[in-house]
Each structure stands twice: as C-alpha cells, then as structure tokens.
Amino acid sequence: MVIIYSKFYGLEPEKRERIINAALKEFARNGFEKASTNGIIREAGISKGSLFNYFNSKKELYLFLFDYIQEIINKIYAEVDWKETDLFERMRQIGLIKFKIMKQYPQAFDFFKNAGDESAPEVKSEIAAIGKELIESGFGLGYKNIDLTKFRDDMDREKMMNIITWTILSFAEQQRNKVGSFGDISIDLLGEWDGYFDILKRCFYKKEEQ
Numbered sequence: 001m002v003i004i005y006s007k008f009y010g011l012e013p014e015k016r017e018r019i020i021n022a023a024l025k026e027f028a029r030n031g032f033e034k035a036s037t038n039g040i041i042r043e044a045g046i047s048k049g050s051l052f053n054y055f056n057s058k059k060e061l062y063l064f065l066f067d068y069i070q071e072i073i074n075k076i077y078a079e080v081d082w083k084e085t086d087l088f089e090r091m092r093q094i095g096l097i098k099f100k101i102m103k104q105y106p107q108a109f110d111f112f113k114n115a116g117d118e119s120a121p122e123v124k125s126e127i128a129a130i131g132k133e134l135i136e137s138g139f140g141l142g143y144k145n146i147d148l149t150k151f152r153d154d155m156d157r158e159k160m161m162n163i164i165t166w167t168i169l170s171f172a173e174q175q176r177n178k179v180g181s182f183g184d185i186s187i188d189l190l191g192e193w194d195g196y197f198d199i200l201k202r203c204f205y206k207k208e209e210q
Contacts, residue, residue, distance in 0.1 A: 005064065008054035019044045019051070020068055021107055023061055028111040032062055032120040059122055066130050069112050072105050073134065077141055085147040088197045091168070094142060095190055106183035113176050139165060150205050160204045167196060 008016065022043035026035045037058055041048050055061040079097045084090050102109050118127050143161070151157055171193060179185050 005054065011054075015044075015046075019046065019054070020065070023065060024107040024111040027062060027065065028107065028114045031114070032058075032118055032123050035062075037061075062123060063126060063130075065108075065111060066115075066127075069108050070134070072101060072108050073138070076101050080141075082145065085145055086150065087143070087146045087164070088201050090142060090146065092190075092194070092197065095193060099185065099187065099190060102182045102185060106181055109182040113182070135169070152204055152206055155204065164200055164204070167200065171196060 008019075011019075019040070022040045025043060026039045030036070030039075035058070037048065037051060040061075041051055044051075051061075055064065076094065076097050080090070080094060084093060115127050116131060118124060148157065151160060175185070175189050
C-alpha cells in the first residue's frame with residue numbers, strides 16, 4: 001500500500017488526515033455511487049487534480065479507506081494485555097479500548113457502519129470480503145491464548161464459543177443501529193454488555209470459575 005500510494009503518504013500528516021476525513025464523511029453520508037469527489041475536494045480544501053494525483057479513481061479512494069480503518073483497528077489490539085487469558089475479561093478490556101478509539105475516530109467507524117449497507121455493484125463484493133476478513137481476524141485475535149479449562153466439560157466447546165460469538169456480533173449490531181454517529185456512543189453500553197457477559201459466564205464456565 002505504501003508503494004501504491006507513495007505520493008499520498010508523502011503529504012504532510014495534517015493534509016493527509018484532512019483528505020481522509022473529508023472522504024470518510026462524504027462516503028458515509030451519501031454512499032459510494034452518490035458520493036461526490038467535488039464534495040471531498042471542497043471539504044479537504046484541495047484541487048481536483050491533486051486528489052486524482054493520489055488516487056486513480058473514486059473506487060480506489062473508497063477501498064483505500066478500509067486500509068485506513070484497518071490501521072485504526074490495529075491501534076485497538078496494540079493496547080490489549082494479551083497476558084489476560086480469561087475470555088470475558090479479555091473481551092471487556094477490548095470493549096473499553098474500542099470505546100476510546102471509536103470516540104477518537106468517529107468518522108472512520110461511521111463510514112465502516114454505512115459501508116455495510118452499501119449496494120453499489122462496483123464495490124459490494126469487495127466490501128463483503130473485507131468485512132468478513134476483519135471480523136474473522138478480530139475474533140481470531142480476541143480468542144487467542146484463551147484459558148479454555150474454565151469452560152464446562154459437559155457441553156460442546158465449539159457450540160459454546162459460537163453462541164458467545166453470535167451474542168457479541170448481535171449486541172454490536174444492535175448498538176450500531178441505535179446511534180447516528182459513533183461520536184454519540186455512551187459508556188453506558190459497556191455496563192449493559194457486562195450484563196450479557198455475566199449471563200454467558202454463568203452458563204458456560206465451571207462453577208468454581210464464575
């Protein structure tokens with residue numbers, strides 16, 4: 001990516017962020033097909049020629065934003081204490097870090113949320129593949145080195161983990177649908193999440209581990 005977008009990465013950080021934020025805002029608000037590169041240019045305060053000097057097309061810019069989001073997600077995992085092996089403590093920790101990062105980069109997560117509903121044929125298949133990869137890699141990291149001995153022995157472990165995964169995904173989707181922007185999310189949702197964790201823990205952990 002650095003080689004492909006060497007001109008863009010060669011810009012001053014402030015200008016780079018201005019272009020990225022303008023693009024995130026325009027695509028999140030209007031979707032891929034209706035998004036206007038003129039709107040991005042005006043918001044970022046640059047010329048049209050310079051935008052297409054960095055990106056060959058609107059689609060290329062759009063897909064680049066997913067790489068930018070991946071960099072932000074990497075910031076979340078960089079802060080995780082991977083020595084914590086209790087699944088629910090690990091997830092609680094990730095949730096707290098994610099809340100902080102979402103408040104720091106709300107436009108990026110607004111874009112990512114709205115991209116999930118994108119129907120433009122030109123980018124739909126790429127979005128589906130990217131979303132699937134981000135979810136799978138996220139859970140792969142989240143479940144890494146978890147202490148599985150805490151789980152009950154009289155239930156199928158794979159099914160227990162599937163139920164936990166589905167609950168996390170469903171809760172996250174429910175919360176996303178409640179907010180207009182990730183800048184508006186409240187710390188209260190973490191308390192609500194703790195309630196689900198408590199139920200899952202009592203269902204799936206051995207009694208001595210609860």
